[in-house]
Amino acid sequence: MPLALVWFRQDLRLDDNPALHEALEQGYAPVPVYVHAPEEESGWAPGGASRAWLHRSLQALDADLRARGSRLLLRNGPTGPALSALLRETGADAIFWNRKYEPATQPRDAALKREWREQGLVAESFNGALLFEPWELATQQGGPYKVFTPFWRNALGRLRVPAPQAVPATLPSVAETFASEDLDALGLAARPAWDSGFWDKWHAGEAGAHEALEVFLDGALHGYRSDRDRPDRVGTSLLSPHLHFGEIAPWRVVGALEQVRTAANAADVDAYLRELGWREFAYHLLHHFPATTTANLNPRFEHFEWAPGDDRQLQAWRHGLTGVPIVDAGMRELWATGYMHNRVRMIVGSWLTKHMRQHWLHGARWFWDTLVDADLANNTLGWQWVAGTGADASPYFRVFNPVTQAQKFDPAATYISRWVPELQALPVAARFAPWLHAELARRLAPSYPRAPMVDLAQGRDAALAAYKRSAPAESR
Incomplete structure (x- = not known):
């Protein structure tokens, strides 16, 4: 039976996998392979949380393949040379893969397809995502x-x-002579294991x-x-x-x-x-609009007066020490679990880009490193949406009030109490805005910040004033 490489990327499954299914349909024995080449992601190499998930997902995929008589080969990049070398080693006649859509990978993949086809190989890609x-x-x-x-x-x-499309109960074996890197050698697992709390919540694979x-x-x-x-x-x-x-x-x-x-x-x-x-x-x-991973889609914001980067404030935001309970709860949930509830993502994003008036890229980069679901398309859309700079975006002048948002969507302060436990001794009504209950907060929550790092009213007014100044002259 002729061999075909099946190149796995962000399609780490056997069921409903068009590339694997097509290789089998065309009568090939699949040789599953994953190539690790984060340096080819053009500034968006997977962050720490993504790498931790990827480690476990690759582990699960290999186990699923082995249960069917196959196995996953792991190789280090660069991608083109690694796959071309494996094609020569195996004598494979074909290579199948599912497409990715990031700006850095699309032209590379197209060039590889042309190169392999010119060599007389069958090279086909599919929509698997x-x-x-x-x-x-x-x-x-x-x-x-x-x-x-x-x-x-x-x-x-x-x-x-x-x-x-279900995968067969058995798959052709992969010759032991085809070498594979050890999964641990890819350096995906977190060191130290700061992600240990993730896996009470998640089952990768x-x-x-x-x-x-x-x-x-x-x-x-x-x-x-x-x-x-x-x-x-x-x-x-x-x-x-x-x-x-x-x-x-x-x-x-x-x-x-x-x-x-x-x-x-x-x-x-x-x-x-x-x-x-x-x-x-x-x-x-x-x-x-591939440039939007770093550039505003809305040109109005090219001259917007973002506040100067403030490392102290950004560190407080990243680690849930802003003095705003719902914001701090979200950022602590993110650090502990690699995830944040979507409504809270909007609240913490609004706080960063409106009240703190920090550029949305500060948030996009932090989420990229800490979210297990960090996805370049969704991360870009989400941050440009909340900042008001992107397509179909929430207008910049829509400034979320984090207190009223918490009262509406976490009415018993259950979420806040879980992730900001130092506020649990306060009455529920005081947990949304403890600075409005200063004496009570001083006695019952002495370790929590006395006030938000940015006054809510002043931050909102400053954001709206900056937005007004950024309007084109003819519209003022």
Whole structure:
């Protein structure tokens, strides 16, 4: 049987894997390979939390392959030379992979495909990550979308869910003569193990992804439309890191949702599908506007007066010491679990870019390093959205009040109490804004900051004044 390399990247699963499925369909014996080349990510090499997850996900993938008689080969980059060398070593006639969409990887992959085809090899790539690839949807004028609602309306009208593709119970063996790096040698695992608290919450790998989907369908899906904004409840799917690493296909998630759809839960199903739509929109934007990973999409902000970088304030924000309980709770949850509830992401992002008036890249870089679901498309969209600088963004002049946000979405201060335990002795009403209960806070929460690092009213006023000054002269 002829051999074909199956090049794994952010598609770390066996079911619903188009590249693996096609290799088998064409009669090849797959040789699974992963190439570690973070230096090729053009300034966005995976952060610490992503590397920790990747270590476990690769471990799980190799175990799944071995259970079927195969195994995963690990190689260090650069990618092109590593794969070309393996093609020669194995004598493989073909190479199959699923596409990535980041600005640094698309041109590299296209060049490799041309090179291998010129050598007479079969080289084919597939969509293994998205419901719609970024170039498949366009406005009526033929251009890219910048507003989500018409994008998603178009997508829903064309959405078709493919049938699941299960991997065979057995796979051809991979010869022991084909060398592989040791997983530990890739240096992915955290040293020291600062991520130890992550794994009480997460189960990396394909089995963990399917388990998370089942738990969601049985639980948080019911009431998702309202509870998804409540950090004090288990109201979300927790599928984002599994989707990012490709441990489950998005169309498998859609298919499962449609199977359980009823008249009673239809609004919740539609609300979750809409969140998957935002993921698709993020990839659409990244493909068409690749510079937005570091540059504002909205040119108005090219001359916006961001505050000078303040290391002391940024460190306080990163480590949950701002003096604003809901902000501090979110940042501590992030550090402890590699995750932050989406509503809280918006609150801490607004605090950073509005009250602190720090450039959104400070937040994007920190999230990139600390989130297990750090994804270049979604991270870019999220930060440009909350900062008001991107597509279909929340306007900059919409400044979240973190106190009222906490009172609305964490009404019993349950989330705050969990992550800011020094406030637990205070009455619930005082936990949202302890500086308004100064004497009580001094006695019952002496270790917590006496006041926010930025006065809420003054920070809001300064942000709005800076925004007004940034308006084009003809609109003033």
